[in-house]
Amino acid sequence: MDNRAPRPAVPAPRGRRRKGPNRFTPGLLGSYALVLVYALTLVLPLYWLFISAFKSQLDAVDAPFAPTFSSGFDNLTRVWDLLNLGDAMVNSLYITAASLVVTLVIAIPAAYALARSQGRIATLFERIYAMGFLIPGFAALVPTLLLAIQLGMFHTREFMILYLPASAQPLAVILLTQFMRTVPQELEESATIDGAGRFRVLRSIYLPLTMPGIATISILNFISFWNDYLYTLVIVGPNAKVRTLQVALPTLQGNQGITDYALVCAGTLISVLPVFLVYAVLNRRMENALVQGALKG
C-alpha cells in the first residue's frame, strides 16, 4: 500500500517563471564574456610559462603558444645544475620561513593588544603602524644597507630575517587587528572569569578564531618574501653559498641580449612551485577570510 501522501503542487515562483525565457540576457552574456577574458588573461601567462619550460630556446620564441615539448625535461635539469638551484632553494626557504615566523610572532601579539585597547595611545600606535605604508620600499634601500653594515650583518641572510618582518609589520598588524576586533569580547570575558590569562586567551581564543586572517597574512608575506630581489641581491649578495633563487635566476639573462628564455622559464617554474605549495596548503583558510570579510561588510 502506498501510504505516501500526495505532494501538494508547488507553484514555481512567479518571478522565476517570468525570467525563464530571458535567462541569458545580453548583460549576463557580456558578463560571462568578460569573466572568460579575465580568466584567460590570468591563465595564459601561466600556460606560456609552463610550456616554455619544456621547449628549445628557439621554439620558445618562434612558437610561443604551441605545446611542442621539444626539450622534454632537459631545461629543468640543466637549470638546476647550472645555477645550483638546490642550495638557492634552501637559502630562499630559510630566509622566507624564518622571516614569516618572526613576522607572525611579532604581529599577532601586537594586533591583539591594539584590538583590545581603546585608549589614545593604542590609537596613536595603530596610526604609526599605518604610516608604515607611506614609505616606498625602494626609498628605504640605502638606509637599510647602511644599517646592515653598521650591525656587521652585511652579506648575511640573517639580516634579511630581521629586515623582512620589519617591513611586513604595517600590513600584518593592521589586517590582523581588524580580524581580532571581530572576535566577541564576551568570549574573552568568560575565559578570564574561568581563570585564563592574557596569553591563554590569545592562544586558545584569538588564534583559532583568526586563523583565516593569519593564513592570509602568511600567504601574502610568503609571496613577498620569496620574491624579494633587490634587497636580497644588494644585502645578501650573489655568492652561490648564500644567494636565493630570485638572485640566482637573473644570471641567466645574457650580458648582451642573448638570453635563453626556455631556460629562464624552467628556472621560474621551479621557483614558483613552493608558492603554489604554500597556497595549496593555506588557500581554504584564506578564502574563508575573504568570505568572512564579504559577509561582515
Place this chain on the structure above:
Amino acid sequence: MIRFSSTPLRLAALLTTAAIAAGALTACSGDDAAETDNQTLTILSSFTTGNATGDHFNKIAKDFTAQTGIQVDVEEANTNDIANTYEASKLADEERDLVILNLTPDTTDWLPQGQVVDVKKYMDEWGVTDKVVPEALKYWTQDQGVAGFPYTGFNWPIWYNMDLLKQAGVTQVPATVDDLIAAATKLRAAKIPPMVLGGAEWPVQNFITWMVQQFVKPDEAQQIFSKGGYCASPGAVQGLDLLGKLRDSGVFVDNVQGYTADQMTSAYFSGKAAMMPSGSWSYTEAPPAIASATELAGFPVSPGGAYTKPTAFQGHSNGFFLSPNGEKKIASVEKFIKFMYDQPTLQGWVSEGSQIMSVKNDILGSVTSTQPLVVKGNEVSPKVDYLLLPDNYIPSGTDYTPAGSEFLGKKGQTGAEFCKTLDKLYQK
C-alpha cells in the same frame, strides 16, 4: 573546546621547521668571502654560467687553481645589477678583489671615486701593457689612470639574413641608405619584417649615436656625447633626421620601440627579422641555419655623410677592475692576471671561447675560432669604417633609451625636435 590543530597547519609548521633547520645548518657556510686569505681570490663576474664567456671562464678558473693552488671564488650577477652590487659591497669595505665588467657610463665613475684602483703601474710591471692593443689601453684610460685591465673586445656590425633578403628579391647587402629603404620596402611586400632593433633598451642608444655619426666626425661626436649640443650641430640633426627617415620609411619592424635587446636577438635568430645591428657577443649563440645565411657588413653609406665606407662599431668591452681589497693581496692578483694574459690562455679564449680579444695579433698567432660567424666577423674590418664608441663619453647616469624609444614610436617627429630632448638630458 577550541583546538589549534589541523592537517594543513601541521604541514605548514613542518615545512617551516624543516626550512629553518636546513637554513640554520647551512648558516655556518655563509659569507666567508670577505675573510679570504691570499690563497683565495674573489671575483664578481658578468660572465655568467650558461653563456659562452661564463662557461669558458669557469674552466679557466679551475685551470688557474690547479696550476697555482689559489682558489677562485666567482660570484655571478646580472649585468644590469652588477654595478649596484659592487658599489654596495664597496660601501661595506667587503668588495670582491676583481670585477669583470665593461667600462660603460655605469662604471666610468669608479676610478675617479676611488672605488677601484688605477692599474697602470701593474700593467707596466707585469708586462700587460705590451700585450694590449693601444686602442684598448686608450679606451680604458681616464684622467686618474687606467680603470682596469682591458681583456675582451668586440665588433658590432649589421647582420643581414641573405636567405630572407633573397626571398624578397634583394640579392646584395644594401650599399647605401636608399638601397636599405628599397630593401625594406621589398621585404615588407614579401611579408618579411625588415630590421629589428632593441628599441626599449640599450641598443637604441647606440643606434642613435650610429646615425648621428653618419654626418659627424669623431672629434665633434666626442664633444656632443660628452657635453651635449645636438641641436647646435647641423650634422647631428641630420643624423637624427636619418633615424626618423628610417622609421617613417618602414625600415624597422613594427612596434620596434617595444623590443628589448633579448627580443631583438630572438627575432633575428628565429628568422622573424631580416636585419639586426648586433655585436660579436652574439656570434656563438646564433643557430647554425641563421649563421650560415648571415652576412656581416656595415650600416649602408649615407650620401653626403662623414664616411665613404659602410660603418660599424668596434670596442673593448670586458676587463678586470681591481678593487682596494684586491690590492691588499696583490701577489695573488699578479699571478691571476699574468695567467689570464698568458699566450695559451688568450688563444683559448679565441679558439674555445670564440671571443675577440683586446690583445695584439702576434700574441694570438694564427689561432681562429671554429664558429663560422666569428670568422666572418673577423673579415668585416677591411670593409668598414669604425665609428667612435660613445660608451666612454656619455656621462654616467645619462641614458638616451627612454627618449630614443619615444622617438622610434612617434612617426613624423623630426631630428630638430628630437635633438632638444637629447640636449635636455645633459642639463643637470
